[in-house]
Amino acid sequence: MELNDEQLERYSRHIILKDLGVEGQIKILESKVLIIGAGGLGAPAALYLSAAGIGTIGIVDFDRVDLSNLQRQIIHSTNDIGRLKVDSAKNKMLAINPDIQVKTYNLLVNSSNIRSIIRDYDFIIDGTDNFAAKFLINDACFLEKKPYSHGGILRFEGQSMTILPGESACYRCIFKTPPPRDAVPTCSQAGVLGAIAGMLGTIQAAEAIKYCTGAGELLVNQLLVFDAKTMNFRKVKLNKNKNCGLCGENPSIVRLMDEDPPVCELKK
Protein backbone atom coordinates (compact mmCIF):
# COMPACT_ATOMS: atom_id res chain seq x y z
CA MET A 1 0.00 0.00 0.00
CA GLU A 2 1.14 3.54 -0.78
CA LEU A 3 -0.35 6.77 0.42
CA ASN A 4 -1.70 9.18 -2.18
CA ASP A 5 -1.25 12.96 -1.94
CA GLU A 6 -4.57 13.50 -0.25
CA GLN A 7 -3.81 10.85 2.35
CA LEU A 8 -0.35 12.31 2.96
CA GLU A 9 -2.00 15.62 3.74
CA ARG A 10 -4.98 14.26 5.67
CA TYR A 11 -2.81 12.16 7.94
CA SER A 12 0.20 14.48 8.05
CA ARG A 13 0.00 15.03 11.82
CA HIS A 14 0.19 11.28 12.33
CA ILE A 15 2.90 10.83 9.76
CA ILE A 16 5.24 13.34 11.41
CA LEU A 17 4.98 11.44 14.67
CA LYS A 18 8.21 9.54 15.13
CA ASP A 19 6.38 6.51 16.51
CA LEU A 20 3.96 6.30 13.58
CA GLY A 21 5.34 7.69 10.34
CA VAL A 22 4.05 6.60 6.92
CA GLU A 23 4.45 3.00 7.97
CA GLY A 24 2.27 3.48 11.04
CA GLN A 25 -0.39 5.30 9.05
CA ILE A 26 -0.48 2.47 6.53
CA LYS A 27 -0.98 0.01 9.41
CA ILE A 28 -3.89 2.15 10.61
CA LEU A 29 -5.43 2.18 7.13
CA GLU A 30 -5.12 -1.59 6.94
CA SER A 31 -6.62 -2.22 10.39
CA LYS A 32 -10.11 -3.36 11.32
CA VAL A 33 -11.63 -2.24 14.60
CA LEU A 34 -15.05 -3.19 15.98
CA ILE A 35 -16.88 -0.87 18.36
CA ILE A 36 -19.61 -2.52 20.39
CA GLY A 37 -22.08 0.15 21.47
CA ALA A 38 -22.63 3.46 19.66
CA GLY A 39 -23.27 5.27 22.93
CA GLY A 40 -21.27 7.34 25.39
CA LEU A 41 -17.96 5.55 24.84
CA GLY A 42 -18.50 4.29 21.33
CA ALA A 43 -19.43 7.72 19.97
CA PRO A 44 -16.12 9.51 20.63
CA ALA A 45 -14.14 6.35 19.88
CA ALA A 46 -15.86 6.01 16.49
CA LEU A 47 -15.24 9.65 15.59
CA TYR A 48 -11.53 9.53 16.43
CA LEU A 49 -10.93 6.15 14.83
CA SER A 50 -12.64 7.38 11.66
CA ALA A 51 -10.57 10.54 11.64
CA ALA A 52 -7.43 8.47 12.19
CA GLY A 53 -8.23 6.43 9.10
CA ILE A 54 -8.82 2.97 10.57
CA GLY A 55 -9.57 1.18 7.31
CA THR A 56 -12.59 -0.80 8.42
CA ILE A 57 -14.69 0.11 11.42
CA GLY A 58 -17.57 -2.05 12.55
CA ILE A 59 -20.19 -0.56 14.80
CA VAL A 60 -22.75 -2.56 16.76
CA ASP A 61 -25.87 -1.18 18.40
CA PHE A 62 -29.49 -2.30 18.57
CA ASP A 63 -30.94 1.00 19.72
CA ARG A 64 -32.32 4.22 18.29
CA VAL A 65 -31.18 7.74 19.14
CA ASP A 66 -33.08 9.21 22.06
CA LEU A 67 -33.14 12.81 23.29
CA SER A 68 -31.52 11.80 26.59
CA ASN A 69 -28.55 10.31 24.70
CA LEU A 70 -27.42 13.63 23.26
CA GLN A 71 -25.89 14.92 26.52
CA ARG A 72 -22.89 12.64 25.89
CA GLN A 73 -23.25 10.55 22.72
CA ILE A 74 -21.64 13.16 20.52
CA ILE A 75 -21.79 11.22 17.28
CA HIS A 76 -25.57 11.76 17.19
CA SER A 77 -27.32 15.07 16.54
CA THR A 78 -30.71 16.44 17.49
CA ASN A 79 -32.11 15.71 14.05
CA ASP A 80 -31.05 12.05 14.41
CA ILE A 81 -33.58 11.39 17.19
CA GLY A 82 -35.49 8.23 16.31
CA ARG A 83 -32.89 6.99 13.81
CA LEU A 84 -30.96 3.78 14.30
CA LYS A 85 -27.78 4.62 16.18
CA VAL A 86 -25.65 2.62 13.76
CA ASP A 87 -27.00 4.59 10.77
CA SER A 88 -26.57 7.92 12.49
CA ALA A 89 -23.02 6.95 13.50
CA LYS A 90 -22.10 5.74 10.04
CA ASN A 91 -23.14 9.08 8.49
CA LYS A 92 -20.90 11.11 10.76
CA MET A 93 -17.99 8.73 10.41
CA LEU A 94 -18.06 8.86 6.62
CA ALA A 95 -18.56 12.63 6.70
CA ILE A 96 -15.32 12.96 8.65
CA ASN A 97 -13.46 10.49 6.51
CA PRO A 98 -14.79 9.02 3.27
CA ASP A 99 -11.52 7.08 3.06
CA ILE A 100 -12.79 4.38 5.45
CA GLN A 101 -15.31 1.55 5.35
CA VAL A 102 -18.02 1.41 7.99
CA LYS A 103 -19.92 -1.80 8.64
CA THR A 104 -23.05 -1.58 10.75
CA TYR A 105 -24.61 -4.28 12.90
CA ASN A 106 -28.07 -3.31 14.10
CA LEU A 107 -28.34 -5.93 16.80
CA LEU A 108 -27.71 -6.81 20.39
CA VAL A 109 -24.67 -9.03 20.86
CA ASN A 110 -25.41 -12.35 22.48
CA SER A 111 -23.68 -15.66 23.05
CA SER A 112 -24.70 -17.03 19.67
CA ASN A 113 -23.77 -14.11 17.39
CA ILE A 114 -20.80 -12.39 18.99
CA ARG A 115 -18.00 -14.77 18.02
CA SER A 116 -18.72 -14.60 14.31
CA ILE A 117 -18.94 -10.79 14.45
CA ILE A 118 -15.65 -10.16 16.26
CA ARG A 119 -13.79 -12.76 14.20
CA ASP A 120 -13.35 -10.31 11.29
CA TYR A 121 -11.63 -7.62 13.37
CA ASP A 122 -8.15 -6.94 14.76
CA PHE A 123 -9.21 -5.07 17.88
CA ILE A 124 -12.49 -4.65 19.76
CA ILE A 125 -13.72 -1.69 21.80
CA ASP A 126 -16.21 -2.42 24.55
CA GLY A 127 -18.47 0.60 24.67
CA THR A 128 -21.39 -1.19 26.28
CA ASP A 129 -23.30 -0.04 29.29
CA ASN A 130 -24.08 -3.21 31.17
CA PHE A 131 -22.29 -6.05 32.89
CA ALA A 132 -23.90 -8.88 30.95
CA ALA A 133 -22.42 -7.47 27.74
CA LYS A 134 -19.07 -6.69 29.35
CA PHE A 135 -18.59 -10.27 30.52
CA LEU A 136 -19.82 -11.62 27.20
CA ILE A 137 -17.33 -9.46 25.27
CA ASN A 138 -14.50 -10.47 27.57
CA ASP A 139 -15.25 -14.16 27.18
CA ALA A 140 -15.81 -13.98 23.43
CA CYS A 141 -12.57 -12.04 22.89
CA PHE A 142 -10.70 -14.63 24.91
CA LEU A 143 -12.19 -17.54 22.97
CA GLU A 144 -11.51 -15.80 19.62
CA LYS A 145 -8.11 -14.51 20.82
CA LYS A 146 -9.00 -10.90 20.06
CA PRO A 147 -7.43 -8.01 21.95
CA TYR A 148 -9.89 -5.50 23.33
CA SER A 149 -10.33 -2.39 25.40
CA HIS A 150 -12.61 -2.40 28.43
CA GLY A 151 -14.23 0.85 29.46
CA GLY A 152 -16.65 1.78 32.19
CA ILE A 153 -17.99 5.08 33.47
CA LEU A 154 -20.17 6.08 36.39
CA ARG A 155 -20.99 9.52 37.72
CA PHE A 156 -17.66 11.39 37.62
CA GLU A 157 -15.46 8.34 37.34
CA GLY A 158 -14.08 6.14 34.62
CA GLN A 159 -11.94 3.04 34.24
CA SER A 160 -10.21 1.33 31.35
CA MET A 161 -7.97 -1.63 30.71
CA THR A 162 -6.64 -3.28 27.58
CA ILE A 163 -6.76 -7.05 27.43
CA LEU A 164 -4.51 -9.27 25.36
CA PRO A 165 -6.30 -12.59 25.74
CA GLY A 166 -4.24 -15.30 27.36
CA GLU A 167 -1.34 -12.89 27.89
CA SER A 168 -2.64 -10.23 30.23
CA ALA A 169 -5.21 -10.01 33.00
CA CYS A 170 -8.78 -10.24 31.71
CA TYR A 171 -11.97 -8.63 33.00
CA ARG A 172 -12.90 -11.85 34.79
CA CYS A 173 -9.47 -12.03 36.45
CA ILE A 174 -10.60 -8.97 38.37
CA PHE A 175 -14.37 -9.05 38.50
CA LYS A 176 -15.12 -12.81 38.25
CA THR A 177 -18.90 -12.56 37.77
CA PRO A 178 -21.41 -9.75 37.27
CA PRO A 179 -22.41 -8.02 40.50
CA PRO A 180 -25.75 -9.00 42.07
CA ARG A 181 -28.53 -7.36 40.10
CA ASP A 182 -30.03 -5.48 43.01
CA ALA A 183 -26.64 -3.94 43.83
CA VAL A 184 -26.28 -2.26 40.45
CA PRO A 185 -27.42 1.34 40.34
CA THR A 186 -29.48 1.93 37.22
CA CYS A 187 -28.10 4.36 34.65
CA SER A 188 -30.82 6.89 35.25
CA GLN A 189 -30.36 6.75 39.04
CA ALA A 190 -26.60 7.02 39.01
CA GLY A 191 -26.07 9.52 36.22
CA VAL A 192 -22.87 10.35 34.42
CA LEU A 193 -21.03 13.51 33.46
CA GLY A 194 -21.12 13.63 29.67
CA ALA A 195 -17.51 14.72 29.28
CA ILE A 196 -16.34 11.61 31.17
CA ALA A 197 -17.63 9.50 28.31
CA GLY A 198 -15.46 11.53 25.95
CA MET A 199 -12.41 11.18 28.19
CA LEU A 200 -12.76 7.44 28.30
CA GLY A 201 -13.87 6.78 24.74
CA THR A 202 -10.84 8.65 23.43
CA ILE A 203 -8.55 6.64 25.73
CA GLN A 204 -10.03 3.51 24.18
CA ALA A 205 -9.50 4.89 20.67
CA ALA A 206 -5.87 5.66 21.52
CA GLU A 207 -5.36 2.09 22.75
CA ALA A 208 -6.81 0.72 19.52
CA ILE A 209 -4.43 2.84 17.45
CA LYS A 210 -1.48 1.87 19.64
CA TYR A 211 -2.35 -1.77 19.19
CA CYS A 212 -2.71 -1.45 15.42
CA THR A 213 0.58 0.39 15.00
CA GLY A 214 2.63 -1.14 17.81
CA ALA A 215 3.39 2.35 19.15
CA GLY A 216 3.92 2.78 22.88
CA GLU A 217 2.87 0.44 25.65
CA LEU A 218 -0.66 -0.86 26.02
CA LEU A 219 -2.70 -0.45 29.18
CA VAL A 220 -2.36 -4.12 30.09
CA ASN A 221 -2.24 -5.67 33.55
CA GLN A 222 -3.35 -2.37 34.98
CA LEU A 223 -6.66 -0.68 35.36
CA LEU A 224 -6.61 3.03 34.71
CA VAL A 225 -9.06 4.69 37.08
CA PHE A 226 -9.84 8.37 37.17
CA ASP A 227 -12.06 10.68 39.09
CA ALA A 228 -12.96 13.86 37.25
CA LYS A 229 -13.93 15.56 40.50
CA THR A 230 -10.28 15.69 41.52
CA MET A 231 -8.74 14.82 38.13
CA ASN A 232 -6.80 12.08 39.84
CA PHE A 233 -5.63 9.43 37.40
CA ARG A 234 -4.22 6.21 38.84
CA LYS A 235 -3.15 2.89 37.45
CA VAL A 236 -4.00 -0.08 39.64
CA LYS A 237 -1.69 -2.97 39.00
CA LEU A 238 -3.68 -6.16 38.42
CA ASN A 239 -2.00 -9.35 37.45
CA LYS A 240 -3.50 -12.31 35.71
CA ASN A 241 -5.45 -14.34 38.25
CA LYS A 242 -4.51 -18.02 38.22
CA ASN A 243 -7.97 -18.79 39.63
CA CYS A 244 -9.72 -16.92 36.81
CA GLY A 245 -12.66 -18.98 35.54
CA LEU A 246 -11.81 -18.03 31.98
CA CYS A 247 -8.05 -17.61 31.54
CA GLY A 248 -6.80 -19.25 34.75
CA GLU A 249 -5.20 -22.64 35.31
CA ASN A 250 -8.44 -24.59 35.61
CA PRO A 251 -10.98 -22.71 33.53
CA SER A 252 -14.65 -23.45 34.13
CA ILE A 253 -15.86 -21.27 31.25
CA VAL A 254 -15.23 -23.00 27.96
CA ARG A 255 -18.16 -21.70 25.99
CA LEU A 256 -20.25 -18.53 25.96
CA MET A 257 -23.37 -18.00 27.97
CA ASP A 258 -25.79 -15.13 28.35
CA GLU A 259 -25.90 -13.48 31.75
CA ASP A 260 -29.09 -12.01 33.14
CA PRO A 261 -30.42 -9.19 31.00
CA PRO A 262 -29.20 -5.91 32.39
CA VAL A 263 -31.32 -3.54 34.37
CA CYS A 264 -30.47 -0.50 32.24
CA GLU A 265 -31.69 -2.04 29.07
CA LEU A 266 -35.25 -2.25 30.34
CA LYS A 267 -35.37 1.48 30.81
CA LYS A 268 -37.81 2.41 28.09
Add this chain to the structure above:
Amino acid sequence: MKVTVNGKEQELQSEKISILKLMNQSQVKMPDMVIVQLNGEFVEKKDYEISFLKEGDELEFVYFMGGGGI
Protein backbone atom coordinates in the same frame (compact mmCIF):
# COMPACT_ATOMS: atom_id res chain seq x y z
CA MET B 1 -1.07 1.97 62.06
CA LYS B 2 -0.58 3.28 58.56
CA VAL B 3 -2.08 1.60 55.52
CA THR B 4 -2.51 2.77 51.93
CA VAL B 5 -6.03 2.69 50.52
CA ASN B 6 -6.42 3.39 46.80
CA GLY B 7 -3.08 5.12 46.72
CA LYS B 8 -3.74 7.34 49.74
CA GLU B 9 -2.00 6.76 53.04
CA GLN B 10 -4.35 6.50 55.99
CA GLU B 11 -3.74 6.38 59.71
CA LEU B 12 -5.98 3.78 61.37
CA GLN B 13 -6.80 4.19 65.04
CA SER B 14 -7.47 0.61 65.98
CA GLU B 15 -4.69 -2.00 65.91
CA LYS B 16 -6.91 -4.88 64.86
CA ILE B 17 -9.09 -4.08 61.92
CA SER B 18 -10.51 -6.38 59.26
CA ILE B 19 -11.10 -5.48 55.63
CA LEU B 20 -14.84 -5.67 56.30
CA LYS B 21 -14.60 -3.22 59.18
CA LEU B 22 -12.50 -0.84 57.14
CA MET B 23 -15.02 -1.03 54.31
CA ASN B 24 -17.79 -0.15 56.72
CA GLN B 25 -15.78 2.71 58.19
CA SER B 26 -14.64 4.21 54.93
CA GLN B 27 -16.75 5.41 52.06
CA VAL B 28 -17.43 2.01 50.50
CA LYS B 29 -21.14 2.53 50.01
CA MET B 30 -21.86 -0.56 47.91
CA PRO B 31 -19.70 -3.50 49.05
CA ASP B 32 -21.24 -5.70 46.35
CA MET B 33 -19.83 -3.38 43.71
CA VAL B 34 -16.26 -3.58 44.96
CA ILE B 35 -13.40 -5.98 44.40
CA VAL B 36 -10.65 -5.96 47.01
CA GLN B 37 -6.96 -6.39 46.38
CA LEU B 38 -4.59 -6.59 49.36
CA ASN B 39 -0.89 -6.14 48.55
CA GLY B 40 -1.53 -7.17 44.97
CA GLU B 41 -3.58 -10.30 45.78
CA PHE B 42 -7.33 -10.58 45.31
CA VAL B 43 -9.25 -11.22 48.53
CA GLU B 44 -12.37 -13.40 48.42
CA LYS B 45 -15.55 -11.83 49.74
CA LYS B 46 -15.88 -14.52 52.42
CA ASP B 47 -12.46 -13.55 53.75
CA TYR B 48 -13.15 -9.84 54.26
CA GLU B 49 -14.13 -10.45 57.86
CA ILE B 50 -11.09 -12.58 58.73
CA SER B 51 -8.42 -10.63 56.83
CA PHE B 52 -6.77 -8.24 59.25
CA LEU B 53 -4.66 -5.34 58.15
CA LYS B 54 -1.10 -4.75 59.25
CA GLU B 55 1.24 -1.78 59.11
CA GLY B 56 2.19 -0.82 55.58
CA ASP B 57 -0.53 -2.84 53.82
CA GLU B 58 -1.69 -1.63 50.46
CA LEU B 59 -5.37 -2.01 49.81
CA GLU B 60 -7.27 -1.36 46.60
CA PHE B 61 -11.02 -1.10 46.32
CA VAL B 62 -11.77 -1.58 42.63
CA TYR B 63 -15.28 -0.63 41.59
CA PHE B 64 -17.49 -2.22 38.99
CA MET B 65 -18.30 0.41 36.38
CA GLY B 66 -20.88 -0.53 33.83
CA GLY B 67 -22.00 2.65 32.14
CA GLY B 68 -21.02 3.77 28.69
CA GLY B 69 -23.71 2.96 26.20
CA ILE B 70 -27.31 4.02 26.66
